[in-house]
Amino acid sequence: MCSPLVEKIVRERIQKEGLPNFSRRNFLKLGGVAAGGLAAASLIPQRKAQAQTAAMGVTDLSHIFATEMPTYTLGETPTREPFVTVEANGFFIQRWTLYEHAGTHVDFPAHFIADGETVDIYPVENLLGPAVVIDIAERAAEDPDTMVMPEDLDAWESANGEIPAGAIVCMYSGWESRWSSIQDFRNPDADGVMHFPGFGPEAAEWLLAERDIYGIAVDTLSLDPGNSTTFDVHVAICSAGKFGIENIANLSSIMNNQASIFVGIPRWQGSGGGPSRIVAFHAADM
Amino acid sequence: MCSPLVEKIVRERIQKEGLPNFSRRNFLKLGGVAAGGLAAASLIPQRKAQAQTAAMGVTDLSHIFATEMPTYTLGETPTREPFVTVEANGFFIQRWTLYEHAGTHVDFPAHFIADGETVDIYPVENLLGPAVVIDIAERAAEDPDTMVMPEDLDAWESANGEIPAGAIVCMYSGWESRWSSIQDFRNPDADGVMHFPGFGPEAAEWLLAERDIYGIAVDTLSLDPGNSTTFDVHVAICSAGKFGIENIANLSSIMNNQASIFVGIPRWQGSGGGPSRIVAFHAADM
Numbered sequence: 001m002c003s004p005l006v007e008k009i010v011r012e013r014i015q016k017e018g019l020p021n022f023s024r025r026n027f028l029k030l031g032g033v034a035a036g037g038l039a040a041a042s043l044i045p046q047r048k049a050q051a052q053t054a055a056m057g058v059t060d061l062s063h064i065f066a067t068e069m070p071t072y073t074l075g076e077t078p079t080r081e082p083f084v085t086v087e088a089n090g091f092f093i094q095r096w097t098l099y100e101h102a103g104t105h106v107d108f109p110a111h112f113i114a115d116g117e118t119v120d121i122y123p124v125e126n127l128l129g130p131a132v133v134i135d136i137a138e139r140a141a142e143d144p145d146t147m148v149m150p151e152d153l154d155a156w157e158s159a160n161g162e163i164p165a166g167a168i169v170c171m172y173s174g175w176e177s178r179w180s181s182i183q184d185f186r187n188p189d190a191d192g193v194m195h196f197p198g199f200g201p202e203a204a205e206w207l208l209a210e211r212d213i214y215g216i217a218v219d220t221l222s223l224d225p226g227n228s229t230t231f232d233v234h235v236a237i238c239s240a241g242k243f244g245i246e247n248i249a250n251l252s253s254i255m256n257n258q259a260s261i262f263v264g265i266p267r268w269q270g271s272g273g274g275p276s277r278i279v280a281f282h283a284a285d286m
Numbered sequence: 287m288c289s290p291l292v293e294k295i296v297r298e299r300i301q302k303e304g305l306p307n308f309s310r311r312n313f314l315k316l317g318g319v320a321a322g323g324l325a326a327a328s329l330i331p332q333r334k335a336q337a338q339t340a341a342m343g344v345t346d347l348s349h350i351f352a353t354e355m356p357t358y359t360l361g362e363t364p365t366r367e368p369f370v371t372v373e374a375n376g377f378f379i380q381r382w383t384l385y386e387h388a389g390t391h392v393d394f395p396a397h398f399i400a401d402g403e404t405v406d407i408y409p410v411e412n413l414l415g416p417a418v419v420i421d422i423a424e425r426a427a428e429d430p431d432t433m434v435m436p437e438d439l440d441a442w443e444s445a446n447g448e449i450p451a452g453a454i455v456c457m458y459s460g461w462e463s464r465w466s467s468i469q470d471f472r473n474p475d476a477d478g479v480m481h482f483p484g485f486g487p488e489a490a491e492w493l494l495a496e497r498d499i500y501g502i503a504v505d506t507l508s509l510d511p512g513n514s515t516t517f518d519v520h521v522a523i524c525s526a527g528k529f530g531i532e533n534i535a536n537l538s539s540i541m542n543n544q545a546s547i548f549v550g551i552p553r554w555q556g557s558g559g560g561p562s563r564i565v566a567f568h569a570a571d572m
Contacts, residue, residue: 064406
């Protein structure tokens with residue numbers, strides 16, 4: 001919605017000057033594809049929330065949850081089979097067997113903390129927050145072991161201002177281009193140690209200590225770099241009661257830091273995380 | 287976001303009179319819990335989408351996806367078991383076996399149409415739309431076989447105006463109060479025929495022919511009434527390329543028709559639907 005301040009300004013203007021004179025055609029031109037018929041409604045209090053969302057664009061940040069995708073641990077890919085079909089039964093249902101931490105998914109506190117909060121009871125308000133995208137793609141192309149460092153966060157703030165309250169801070173490493181190859185995405189060496197970028201522990205600790213974030217996100221298989229054996233970032237994030245999104249997709253479409261991210265995770269019972277729909281909301285004309 | 291019109295009004299006012307004089311404390315008071323630090327940003331174009339979502343409230347419309355919940359067909363409840371645990375392995379992952387159409391979930395065209403669109407390729411823009419809540423709870427308390435009728439849609443439009451483009455039209459029957467009892471929620475008679483409310487075929491056909499909806503939703507186990515043997519509403523909705531949400535929760539919190547609904551469904555591969563996070567976005571002070 002418009003902020004209360006903006007609403008006040010508009011209300012005053014309308015009280016003083018009356019409603020602007022405009023045609024429906026102008027609405028359509030001004031408001032983009034979906035906003036047209038509802039642009040007028042933004043001036044009517046009872047429809048303001050709907051007008052606001054109608055004027056938003058939605059961008060998918062999720063990979064398809066598929067049986068042939070890369071997973072952190074080999075063997076944790078899901079399986080699916082037809083249970084009933086339209087042809088034989090009149091309708092179609094698949095039966096899935098899945099491990100929670102595969103695909104575009106989220107780690108919640110209980111993933112690493114024995115008494116940590118589970119998905120089903122986690123506050124829904126904390127699943128929506130401004131996207132902050134930290135671009136380390138150039139470094140990652142040279143060095144797969146690179147990490148998000150405090151200097152990267154400094155550089156972002158110098159360009160964009162302080163990381164806002166409730167932010168979901170995303171590492172964009174460009175790793176997504178490897179998604180279609182299990183081998184390239186996991187990138188193991190001869191000893192089986194994986195090599196892909198993640199958050200460095202210093203950057204994660206700084207975000208938790210100095211900024212009021214909701215969570216973090218990476219476009220790789222793990223919040224920690226692939227060669228981590230201590231999972232410091234997982235432990236720090238989960239201990240702080242925050243969440244971390246793994247295998248986020250399509251961050252290149254929200255590099256301008258104008259979007260908000262919503263974490264659409266089903267309320268998996270007693271769970272430390274699971275398959276999710278991650279999307280970005282942004283101005284329709286972004 | 288604010289409509290382009292509102293932005294124009296505010297821009298003109300600021301150009302004429304300068305930025306209003308306000309303190310951060312006032313922001314917090316005006317903007318609600320999360321909006322405080324970002325209210326100012328709504329005047330800065332590059333942050334407008336974030337300010338807008340920061341000023342929105344989020345309400346959960348989803349039941350917990352649980353092993354003891356009611357399902358349309360007995361035996362389609364999910365199972366879960368610990369795969370690794372924090373105590374034994376350092377982190378916690380559950381393994382689930384699930385049937386797609388259980389819990390708060392969504393039916394997409396492929397659920398009833400052999401070549402219908404599947405979840406993984408369905409347009410993400412169509413997962414967000416204004417909530418229209420049709421209240422038939424009083425009738426449902428007397429008659430579990432009651433249905434949403436064209437007259438109910440007429441009555442809603444008389445009170446609220448035309449059902450907007452992109453709407454997600456929800457049946458509120460009050461059936462949710464039975465969710466904790468499999469027997470009461472399914473409500474089978476001596477012959478095993480279930481009795482609970484749903485959309486009537488005439489109402490569904492009218493919505494599809496006369497209004498530009500994105501989907502429908504019910505707070506019961508099926509889009510059709512429990513005693514349906516022909517599934518007319520399922521067939522109509524799926525044939526039209528729309529979706530239907532089943533077992534939606536908490537509609538009583540958005541009865542004022544001010545909210546928008548987002549369908550957070552993971553991109554289940556090749557699927558006609560599956561477990562989802564359904565939420566409502568609304569003004570923070572609703």
